[in-house]
Amino acid sequence: MHRRIGVILFGLAALSLVAAVGIGVIFGAREITDRINPECTVTVGEHTAKLQREQAENASLITAIARQRGMPARAASIALATAYQESDLYNIDHGDRDSIGLFQQRPSQGWGTEEQIMDPVYATNAFYDALAKVDGYESMVITEAAQEVQRSAFPGAYADHEDDARAIASALTGNSPEALTCRAPSSVDSADATLTSSGLTPRAETIRREVQERFGDQQVGGFAPGGVSEGHMEGSAHYDGRAVDVFFRPVNERNKVRGWAMAQYFVANAERLQVSTVIYDDRIWTARRSDEGWRDYDVPSSSGGDRAILEHRDHVHVDVFA
Structure with a gap:
């Protein structure tokens, strides 16, 4: 009898081991697949971080909220390293005990309700609220903060993600121009082209609202047919109400950093927002050629107009698919 029980227990233990190995293989396979086929890459110096679309979207949100709050890039690096690990x-x-969300915050520990914590905006602000109370976090080692x-x-374990976190934060705060690029669908299903009250199609109106929600009170422009267009070339998406311009004036280093933060944010969210083109600072990213990343933006010599405007030195241009 004892021997039979021992055999049964051994069998159960063996099954548990196989299950654990199986789970490990599944998660390991996913990680390997993610690394081999990343949808987004961030390259700063000699370091490259690889991300899937959802990871890039969450990273861009975490970083944008840090900028909204007037926190330094260091805060974004700390938050990103934390979310990576958690x-x-x-x-x-799901998570350990009642831990959930990007930062694995626990309702039982006062972080908020389950519904609140599962809202990435709420969870990120809750993290930054706590970080802001850490005296001297700006100069602390990331793991300590x-x-x-x-x-x-x-x-x-937070140290395992420091290099990726710093690179991503540098790109998405705009301190490393054209460092982030993503692969995106070259086409999407057509949508309602009826212009809204802002003179934009519904898809472009979503871009305008996103600018306001994530970047605050920026000067935003669009174009409605029959209106006056400043410097737009023939065939521009502005004439169909599919484009939004976000201005960063005067043209200086501070505004250049802000512009690149926004430009790379929209590349990180290109699939979600059905973005077709992003242009800034004489560089262009397009969904149709997204495998090529950021490219030189060649303005036709016959286009006329103010070349600084045409080269998008003072504004980020975002347009969406028709």
């Missing part, structure tokens, strides 16, 4: 930059609805907020049982 959820791999996915907004997951993250641990002050998270109180993790494995504080050293």
